[in-house]
Amino acid sequence: MCEPSLKLLDSSQFLVELLSRATKAPVALILHQSADPDAVGSAEALSVLLKMKTGVKCTLFAESLNRAAKKIVKKFNLIIAPAEELVDYSTVILVDLNNLDQIGTLAEHFPKTDCTVFCIDHHVFHHKLSQLADFVLHDDQVRSTAELVLKIWLESGVSIPSHVASLLACAVVYDSRHFGNALNSTFEHFIILLRYGADYSVVRELLRTPLEKSERIARLKAVGRIVVYDEFDLLIAVTTIGSYEASVCRALISVGADIAIACALKKDEVRLSARSNPAVFNDYGLDLAKHVMEPLGDIIGGSGGGHPTAAGANGTAASEHALGLAVQLLRKALKARLGTSASSQPALG
């Protein structure tokens, strides 16, 4: 599928490679499962640029969209193609993801041969990426893939249309959690998008997605099954749930957990999500993607990854077993960072 050596490029080299290959044959832009505003906005912005520069046909593929992404797709009349149409592409761009376990059923249709694979992403670098992609633009020091797409647009010399600026602005605001974890550069990039005509009132409205009843029920049930460990001077909350594992983690962090891990069993697949407050990464150096979810994904026969403070893994283990492994990996990583032993007794359960 790929050339033997992965090429890590900067934004201008990435654009040059992309323009040299995306000329006549159509291009597929592939998004992760439950694609979010960053995935959708980045992919559409990139496809608009490619169409303007080369006239090539670009198609976006995603197994599913989250609620905010659905609103964006509707507002901007975007088209997301069904998985069955992902055939015979010789150029593929992975957007906002860096391993194929994140694309769900699209993986069955992923081109197997003679395909040049580009990847543009800001998640923690995944060790499998070198076997997957030929050309990579990767930077985990930006809060969104959209900021990497913005750099490409600025390199291209083409003025950014206002609707593209709004799409990228949605992505930046969403992935920075409404600037809650923004860096100086996040604001700088956002201001550039405003100058190109991004409309913040539109962005705010599109990203307003009150929780559905089923999600609130999942959160409440998860609280009923919670076990809290008081270790390493941290409150670690773990729980099992049927779905909404990422939402459950966010809820547990907001009510006081330093680290939250939620495990959901869906059919024959187990999915785990983890979140930590920023102090856990800043003060302890714990990277949930690198130290916990990536190794966990390998152990349970699936894959894991994400960001230092927001990560996930899936596989095929029993949920209690997978959750136990996650806690073990977490303890091991914290011990390695602190050089202390700690009680394994639940603080409350």
Ligand SMILES: [Mn+2]
């Ligand atoms: Mn993202």
